[in-house]
Amino acid sequence: MMLTLQRFKEMIAAAGEAIRAGEKRFSELDAAAGGDGDHGTAIVTAFQAMAKAGGADFKGYLKALSEALQNEACGSTSTLYGSWLQGMSDTAPEGAAELDAAALAKVFNGGLEELGFVTRARVGDKTLMDALIPATEALLAAQSQGVAAMFERAAAAAEQGAEATCAMRARFGRAKNLGDRSIGPRDAGAASMACIFAAFAATVKASC
Amino acid sequence: MMLTLQRFKEMIAAAGEAIRAGEKRFSELDAAAGGDGDHGTAIVTAFQAMAKAGGADFKGYLKALSEALQNEACGSTSTLYGSWLQGMSDTAPEGAAELDAAALAKVFNGGLEELGFVTRARVGDKTLMDALIPATEALLAAQSQGVAAMFERAAAAAEQGAEATCAMRARFGRAKNLGDRSIGPRDAGAASMACIFAAFAATVKASC
Amino acid sequence: MAMKKFINDPANLTKELLEGLALCYKGKVKLVGEKIVVRATPKDEGKVAIVTLGGAGHEPALSGFVGEGMLDASVVGDIFAAPGAPKLLEALRMFKREAGIVLVTLNHAGDRMSASKALRDAQKEGIKVCEIVTHEDISAGIDIDPEEKRGLAGCIPLYKVIGAAAEAGKTLEEVVEIGERFNRQMATLAVAMTGCTHPQNGGTIAVLPDDEMEIGMGQHGEAGGGRSKILTADETASRMIAPLMQATGVKAGDTALLIINGVGATTLMEMLVVYRKAAQLLAEKGINVTPGACGEYLTVQEMAGFQMILCKLDADHQEYLKARARTPYWTA
Amino acid sequence: MAMKKFINDPANLTKELLEGLALCYKGKVKLVGEKIVVRATPKDEGKVAIVTLGGAGHEPALSGFVGEGMLDASVVGDIFAAPGAPKLLEALRMFKREAGIVLVTLNHAGDRMSASKALRDAQKEGIKVCEIVTHEDISAGIDIDPEEKRGLAGCIPLYKVIGAAAEAGKTLEEVVEIGERFNRQMATLAVAMTGCTHPQNGGTIAVLPDDEMEIGMGQHGEAGGGRSKILTADETASRMIAPLMQATGVKAGDTALLIINGVGATTLMEMLVVYRKAAQLLAEKGINVTPGACGEYLTVQEMAGFQMILCKLDADHQEYLKARARTPYWTA
Numbered sequence A, B: 001m002m003l004t005l006q007r008f009k010e011m012i013a014a015a016g017e018a019i020r021a022g023e024k025r026f027s028e029l030d031a032a033a034g035g036d037g038d039h040g041t042a043i044v045t046a047f048q049a050m051a052k053a054g055g056a057d058f059k060g061y062l063k064a065l066s067e068a069l070q071n072e073a074c075g076s077t078s079t080l081y082g083s084w085l086q087g088m089s090d091t092a093p094e095g096a097a098e099l100d101a102a103a104l105a106k107v108f109n110g111g112l113e114e115l116g117f118v119t120r121a122r123v124g125d126k127t128l129m130d131a132l133i134p135a136t137e138a139l140l141a142a143q144s145q146g147v148a149a150m151f152e153r154a155a156a157a158a159e160q161g162a163e164a165t166c167a168m169r170a171r172f173g174r175a176k177n178l179g180d181r182s183i184g185p186r187d188a189g190a191a192s193m194a195c196i197f198a199a200f201a202a203t204v205k206a207s208c
Numbered sequence C, D: 001m002a003m004k005k006f007i008n009d010p011a012n013l014t015k016e017l018l019e020g021l022a023l024c025y026k027g028k029v030k031l032v033g034e035k036i037v038v039r040a041t042p043k044d045e046g047k048v049a050i051v052t053l054g055g056a057g058h059e060p061a062l063s064g065f066v067g068e069g070m071l072d073a074s075v076v077g078d079i080f081a082a083p084g085a086p087k088l089l090e091a092l093r094m095f096k097r098e099a100g101i102v103l104v105t106l107n108h109a110g111d112r113m114s115a116s117k118a119l120r121d122a123q124k125e126g127i128k129v130c131e132i133v134t135h136e137d138i139s140a141g142i143d144i145d146p147e148e149k150r151g152l153a154g155c156i157p158l159y160k161v162i163g164a165a166a167e168a169g170k171t172l173e174e175v176v177e178i179g180e181r182f183n184r185q186m187a188t189l190a191v192a193m194t195g196c197t198h199p200q201n202g203g204t205i206a207v208l209p210d211d212e213m214e215i216g217m218g219q220h221g222e223a224g225g226g227r228s229k230i231l232t233a234d235e236t237a238s239r240m241i242a243p244l245m246q247a248t249g250v251k252a253g254d255t256a257l258l259i260i261n262g263v264g265a266t267t268l269m270e271m272l273v274v275y276r277k278a279a280q281l282l283a284e285k286g287i288n289v290t291p292g293a294c295g296e297y298l299t300v301q302e303m304a305g306f307q308m309i310l311c312k313l314d315a316d317h318q319e320y321l322k323a324r325a326r327t328p329y330w331t332a
Ligand SMILES: Nc1ncnc2c1ncn2[C@@H]1O[C@H](COP(=O)(O)OP(=O)(O)O)[C@@H](O)[C@H]1O
Pocket: A030, A035, A036, A037, A038, A039, A040, A042, A043, A075, A076, A077, A080, A119, A120, A121, A126, A127, A128, A129, A172, A173, A174, A187, A188, A189, A190, D080, D081, D082, D109, D110
């Protein structure tokens, strides 16, 4: 199975809806871990901005998503997601409106690499990277099993990574000065990232 | 019976103690009727300042009370009480360290008259005047019955006057803009004035 | 409502805050005794002096406006309490001069009583002093007896105007005329969202339900006009600017000054949003809105709310507002 | 904690508050697009431009310090959210000049990420721009990696100093040297008493028990250093000034600037009382305290608390602090 651009646009739309439904929870998680309590607002705004993007191929659409995000939305979230999408666009093949498993893996890998230049956070720092890094690794590892399996594994890994942040101490973002008191709740950014991968997987699965 | 200066100083001290005991209530009444919630603070401070005053005759002691009040304390309360005491001093006989019923009546009448120049408030305006005016009238009316009876009647009239303020709408002081919502609680200034007359009466009675 | 405040012994609060003011703004103001704030460098004796009086707890008012171009002295009482007449008389004696003194009194019972007593005594002593009483709060009505209207933060642009007139060498009569004309053309309306605590006794003043606001709240938290459910910033601005325009009589072609004075916990963010709407409504009516001000000038502890002040300006008022001023909390 | 704020549609909040700022202070600032605040009258092209970036919700910061003698532009994000890199790049293009641009970035993840991206792109386009990163918050420790220290309200005196140096015609390298030297010699510590609400989602940030305070609270309400029972103003001042003196290295004979920045609901009354004690403690150590400032410069909505900023001043810094400045919320 190939991932069509149309299907990918549906995935983004589904993720946006899932994010909107979780808005309050993401803000509360942000505040609970000692952050400034606005991650729900930030990630919803990000998806609102992305909803305006269009494109005839993966490269163009991903670039449009990244730009819409950075032009219209604000805050760390839009910069982080903007870089992620920029990295995906950069590695997407020219003119392609469908991606096979290998190309898809390359695209997600490129997103993570670009993001790695923007933030020093890695697994264990209680950020969205705790969901995104294992999700990307699982997606890459499942290449041979096809697109649907890739997203299914990625979603499971993201969820596991997000859950693991509960036990972590924040070292990045606005919660970092909280120290031990940041232990307990899930990281807000990891939670929303897991929510996005879950929506991706559900959309792909429904279309199989 | 004559009222000695010594006894009068004891009356002031007793009033000061009664006022201190009621401090919180006076502030709460002030706030409850829509005022700024500081009458307890103001009247306690006033008595603290007065505690420093001395004098060898009524005229001098009353003048010292008035000046201590206006020099050291602040707010409407100190100005109102300052004028009251000033008026008393002005009408007190030169050099007297004892007052008979007639002289005492004259002194309290003089206090009320001077106060009448400072404020336009009269009975019915929900201020300390609602306690002081009937108290002074009762004190004057009881002249023939002697000093102790004068204070007893004055205390009863002050209490009645203060109670009557519950049903009134504030027209003076900081509560005036509240309108109908000022109806209900006793006026703070009337309550403290009634408390003072009660302490006066109890002190005089104890010494009979 | 628990009180959470950085203070020491409440009995020393006013003294300590004034010492802090004098230390922080030492080039501009200094303390005489414990409760009189004066300019660090006095104004020329040949010019009219401007003196005011009032309680503390409303910082930066009133003492924060002492300095070149505004007040010569602020006589301070205690928290929310007018200074006694003797203290005010002491200040009037200090500024006794041929040119005379203007005493600005905000219409509150305590301030008025102290001012009348001190004025009577000062005049007996041959001190040349004229009083301007401010009473621009329209929450109790527009056409009622001025004696029934409180003085709110409108005193601050008044200090600016008469301070500049005095610096410009105007006579006592001229300064009073300029000030009274300004006084008649200004109006203030206040709105409160939450109560506050009294810093000396911890008591709560003016509690409001979680979903209500009150237009007409006084500057010590005294309740006033109408309560309503919380309105948006734009609705609040519209409801306030209409009676203010009526009270000042400002109309198309006129020039007006608009000030939003935060009373405590209301953020400048909100004040700017309210200013925007009110200024747009004035502009729509053809009124020329001069540069204004949004900030905390006369506060009521940590109460949430603000006062909206509208002043119709004559040509000379516009010039006096622009003239040089160097005080801790107002500069031009 | 119920949110009680005068706002309209939360999505328009930043846009509307900036419009309010531009209307109220029209002689001083204006808006370019929706989110870039610039001087009403631009600075001479031959001089170094000063640009900064940051989220809204901290009014008057940062845009309130745009104007003659301080910032040329403030690039605004949304409430508590950094502007995107493209917006910042747009501003840098606007101020492209031979003399160069200084970009001041407060050390917060979002601001730093946008700044790095925009700087990379600007330099590719041949825009001459140098960055100064502020990170003077010592709540996480004095000798830790500067990358781990947040930028708090210390940026404001920094804007004043480099703004004046730029007006005086200093070169880009000189302005950066003056600014970095000032940066190294300043330290900030924050204390919070109550939480606040996020104006866009109504959520509560940083709840504190009724009888506790927290030293080290960040400027978005992020928790920080140690919690304790509420201390008096004098005790609080003493506990804060000691580490600040250590961090700045200020000693007898030195000159220092002390600023108390209220973050929201804490009254100026309290700030002045705290200033008094801190200034007295500095004076007791033989330090010459220049005139300072107490007020709300960089706020955190209606949170109760303040930031204490101590700056050890070199001779040139003292002159630059005194130089002329005309911005909405800082004048000299
Ligand atoms: N430097 C960073 N690197 C990676 N993730 C980060 C970083 N800073 C913040 N985050 C993520 O962003 C989330 C917070 O997002 P949000 O509340 O939108 O941003 P802000 O911290 O600007 O308020 C955190 O929970 C974390 O997952």
